[in-house]
Amino acid sequence: MSIRLGCIADDYTGASDLANMLRQNGLRTVQTIGVPRPSLELPDVDAVVVSLKSRSIAADRAVTLSLEAETWLRDRGAEHVLFKICSTFDSTDEGNIGPVIDALRERAGGATVLVNPAFPETGRSVFEGYLFVNGVPLHESPLKDHPLNPMRDSNLVRVLGRQSATPVALIPFAVVEQGVEAVREALAKARTAGAGAAIADAVAARHLDVLGQAALSGPVSAGASGLGAGLARALVARDGPSGPAQPSDATRPRPTSGRAAILAGSCSTATRQQIAVAETSGIACLRLDVARMLDSGIDQVVSDALDWARARIELGPVLIASSDHPDAVKAMQSSHGGLAVGHVVEQALAAIAEGLVAAGVDQLVIAGGETSGAVVDRLGLEAFLVGEEIAPGVPVLRVTGAQHADLSMALKSGNFGGEQFFTRALSMLG
Numbered sequence: 231m232s233i234r235l236g237c238i239a240d241d242y243t244g245a246s247d248l249a250n251m252l253r254q255n256g257l258r259t260v261q262t263i264g265v266p267r268p269s270l271e272l273p274d275v276d277a278v279v280v281s282l283k284s285r286s287i288a289a290d291r292a293v294t295l296s297l298e299a300e301t302w303l304r305d306r307g308a309e310h311v312l313f314k315i316c317s318t319f320d321s322t323d324e325g326n327i328g329p330v331i332d333a334l335r336e337r338a339g340g341a342t343v344l345v346n347p348a349f350p351e352t353g354r355s356v357f358e359g360y361l362f363v364n365g366v367p368l369h370e371s372p373l374k375d376h377p378l379n380p381m382r383d384s385n386l387v388r389v390l391g392r393q394s395a396t397p398v399a400l401i402p403f404a405v406v407e408q409g410v411e412a413v414r415e416a417l418a419k420a421r422t423a424g425a426g427a428a429i430a431d432a433v434a435a436r437h438l439d440v441l442g443q444a445a446l447s448g449p450v451s452a453g454a455s456g457l458g459a460g461l462a463r464a465l466v467a468r469d470g471p472s473g474p475a476q477p478s479d480a481t482r483p484r485p486t487s488g489r490a491a492i493l494a495g496s497c498s499t500a501t502r503q504q505i506a507v508a509e510t511s512g513i514a515c516l517r518l519d520v521a522r523m524l525d526s527g528i529d530q531v532v533s534d535a536l537d538w539a540r541a542r543i544e545l546g547p548v549l550i551a552s553s554d555h556p557d558a559v560k561a562m563q564s565s566h567g568g569l570a571v572g573h574v575v576e577q578a579l580a581a582i583a584e585g586l587v588a589a590g591v592d593q594l595v596i597a598g599g600e601t602s603g604a605v606v607d608r609l610g611l612e613a614f615l616v617g618e619e620i621a622p623g624v625p626v627l628r629v630t631g632a633q634h635a636d637l638s639m640a641l642k643s644g645n646f647g648g649e650q651f652f653t654r655a656l657s658m659l660g
């Protein structure tokens with residue numbers, strides 16, 4: 231297999247968001263979970279998105295995993311590697327975006343890395359280096375309350391600068407508006423000035439086209455799926471389209487047991503609203519008792535949740551959620567520690583997912599990036615074929631590989647999807 235674009239995603243929902251975007255813009259794409267084992271059979275594709283769960287782990291570990299993925303992608307012919315980060319720049323002052331960009335840049339010869347997390351379809355734009363989420367500066371958006379990486383600074387030059395070994399430059403709106411050559415020149419100047427990375431502005435799809443073409447002149451870039459779309463369009467414009475749109479197994483409906491479940495660990499405003507709507511539309515819902523998990527361990531909570539689900543699963547979809555309001559999350563974190571709470575809840579939801587699949591569930595919707603990572607890892611999944619789009623950033627995923635190849639899934643970023651997302655996803659997974 232020889233690929234045209236290699237991608238490393240720092241979480242699994244972000245990876246499926248990117249895979250969806252590449253597919254929509256003309257690249258046959260597969261999403262792998264980690265670096266694939268050598269004997270895993272992958273379809274003939276133009277792009278591979280290697281998903282890592284590296285957003286909220288120690289920076290040195292994130293670097294090691296990302297470099298392993300980069301080696302695998304380059305060995306398969308990738309001329310350009312996109313490091314897929316969150317469109318809300320989820321990270322802390324310790325990393326992991328800066329350290330991974332530094333390592334990928336050094337590996338690829340030192341050219342300044344173009345960085346842009348804009349995703350206009352979901353309301354993320356960058357202007358003068360400031361990130362806006364649905365028209366609100368990042369630090370005023372719901373991301374200020376994220377359980378693992380509260381985003382309290384909207385200036386990405388500053389945010390990335392605090393995580394990086396070298397200074398960070400800005401490629402402002404006025405330069406991006408001038409076009410590809412102007413952006414290439416700005417990147418060259420940034421390199422001469424010693425900047426290892428440059429935040430580029432983009433508020434509309436046409437800016438992402440410019441950035442995609444400019445980025446393709448170098449070996450590495452970093453951004454969200456908007457930049458992925460720009461890169462895909464640039465590749466197709468330069469080299470022409472290839473093959474059929476997608477491996478046919480990705481879109482062919484599969485026989486299903488009819489058993490379906492939704493697991494939510496995201497505490498985002500969007501997910502909490504989607505749960506509220508699901509509750510009023512007749513989906514059986516169970517709220518997990520997070521305090522009980524923290525006080526007495528997860529086993530009894532998991533076992534009670536599975537008993538509850540098994541009693542209902544033949545009648546219709548079930549929804550099990552740990553999601554809570556930011557005040558409740560903060561209270562829990564102040565007594566037990568943020569990462570520790572997150573980890574315990576993720577492990578509980580992963581164990582519940584395992585039990586549900588053992589009970590015959592073959593349609594599974596997961597809300598939350600870290601939550602999705604924990605579930606996919608627990609199930610031992612190896613790769614996904616990318617199906618139709620459910621909502622911007624969220625495709626139908628058909629499992630491929632040795633484990634659970636009958637499973638159809640949606641991995642939803644906490645922030646994505648409209649109010650009716652869960653019912654829409656379930657109608658498309660079958």
Ligand SMILES: Nc1ncnc2c1ncn2[C@@H]1O[C@H](COP(=O)(O)OP(=O)(O)O)[C@@H](O)[C@H]1O
Pocket residue numbers: 376377378495496497498520552553554558559562563571572573574575576597598599600601602642643644645
């Ligand atoms: N009630 C809760 N209290 C504290 N943390 C929680 C609670 N429910 C879920 N979490 C944790 O919050 C984090 C949510 O992150 P994630 O799954 O990535 O969602 P998102 O996509 O919204 O970022 C996870 O680590 C999850 O375990």
Ligand SMILES: O=C(O)[C@@H](O)C(=O)COP(=O)(O)O
Pocket residue numbers: 241243244245247248315316317318349454455598599600623642643644645
């Ligand atoms: O770019 C995005 O916003 C998403 O693709 C993404 O990475 C979401 O992360 P989570 O909100 O943690 O799922």
